[in-house]
Amino acid sequence: MRRSKAPALLLTTVPISAAHGGGMYYTIDGVLHAGAYPWVSNTTTGSIQRTWTWDGLTTPTSPHMPCNTPGTPFTPSYHASLTAGTTISISYAVRDSKATFGHPYGPMLAYMAACPASGCEAVNLSAPIWFKIWEAGLLSGGFVDGRWAMRDVFEGAEVEIKVPRALRKGKYLLRHEMVNLQTGAAQFFPNCVQVEVRGTGDTMPKTEELVKFPGAYDGDWGTSWPPETGDPYNTWFYVDHQDDTHYPMPGPPVWQG
Numbered sequence: 001m002r003r004s005k006a007p008a009l010l011l012t013t014v015p016i017s018a019a020h021g022g023g024m025y026y027t028i029d030g031v032l033h034a035g036a037y038p039w040v041s042n043t044t045t046g047s048i049q050r051t052w053t054w055d056g057l058t059t060p061t062s063p064h065m066p067c068n069t070p071g072t073p074f075t076p077s078y079h080a081s082l083t084a085g086t087t088i089s090i091s092y093a094v095r096d097s098k099a100t101f102g103h104p105y106g107p108m109l110a111y112m113a114a115c116p117a118s119g120c121e122a123v124n125l126s127a128p129i130w131f132k133i134w135e136a137g138l139l140s141g142g143f144v145d146g147r148w149a150m151r152d153v154f155e156g157a158e159v160e161i162k163v164p165r166a167l168r169k170g171k172y173l174l175r176h177e178m179v180n181l182q183t184g185a186a187q188f189f190p191n192c193v194q195v196e197v198r199g200t201g202d203t204m205p206k207t208e209e210l211v212k213f214p215g216a217y218d219g220d221w222g223t224s225w226p227p228e229t230g231d232p233y234n235t236w237f238y239v240d241h242q243d244d245t246h247y248p249m250p251g252p253p254v255w256q257g
Contacts, residue, residue, distance in 0.1 A: 020054050021101040022068070023176065023191040027089040027158075028080045035191070036074040039094055046076035048193045056180060056187030059228050060217040066125035067175065067192035073121045077194060084199030085165030089158045090176060103180040103187075104154035105143070105237070106225075107249055110134040110161045111211075114204065115171040120194045123173065128212040130175060131205040131255045134161045138247040143181070144238060146245070150178060163195075164257035166203040171196050175213075179225060179250070184232040186225035205255050217250045224250045 024040050026033040026048065034040045036049040052068035064071055082088070092101035113120075113129040123129070136149035153159055161176060173192050180187040190213075217224070224247075226236040 020056055020103075020180075020187075020189065021092050021099070022052050022054070022189055023049065023090045023092060023159075023193070024094055025091040026080065026193060027091075028082050028195065029086055031080065033080050033193075035193075041074065043075070046078050047074035048078060048080045048195065049074060050192040050194075052191055056178075056189045058185050058187055060186075060188065061214045062188075063126065063214065065188065065190065065213040065216075066130075067173075068190050071125065071192065073194075077121060079119065079171055079194040079196040082163060082195040082197050084163055084167045084169070084197050084201045087160050087162045088174065089160050091158045092153050093156055100156050101150075101153045101178060101189075103178070103182055104151040105148050106150050106179045106181040106186075107135060107137040107148075107247065108150055108153070108159060109136075109177045109179070109249070109251060111175040111177075111251075112163070112167075113173045113175065114168075115173060115194075117171065120171055120173045125173075125192075126212055126214070128207075128210045128215075130211050130213060130216065131209055132211075132252050133164055133255055135249050135251075135254055137249055138245070142243040142245055143247070144242040153178075163197065164201070164203070164255065165199070166201040166257040167197055167199070168202050168204050169197050169199055181225055181237050182234065184226065184234045185228045201257075203257050209252065209255055211252050216252065224248055 036047040050067045111130040115123045139147045175192045178189040
């Protein structure tokens, strides 16, 4: 008999408004870069991160899907030097605080987009320029009782994203994203940072491998996440799919370089 966890849903949904977050610090080639959120930003040194707000987006058709709300360059902004093949470490934790990313259930994804030599500040974020470089989802068990990679971040670990070694040098936006599945509708938490890739690689994704935001995620969501409207207790996650052991990752395949 299929068990139901619906009675516990009131407990799991109450603290949601205080349990969000985003990238706070980035370690790239051994250099620590502070994000653009007011808790950590520095208007003297600037930031590589585009501006964002604490609450997630509740629809994949939002115009802010590329880089969150408002998603504008920080003032002043700069590009972090990055060697192709490097692993970027992203901390969602606030220093000297217990605050970290507030959700343990859902996929994590990362995309990049090439920018002109002049920089990423004026790039058209909604154009088909994005290619996926990394993803992490359900590691073991079922949706509810299993282990998601996101839980490590919820418990204070950093997100580690390896940039393709063969990627052509130049300026890029890195878009990393958390998708929270435990609320009544999915919540999307994208962040974007500006980097300048250095190295000897000369590979770029093909045009057909590029996607756009909004648009990369099918509006008919299938089993990837809860519907945008409907059950506030999220029976999609806690009842209908609680024992599923495979999570279909959203978006295109990871670009292999």
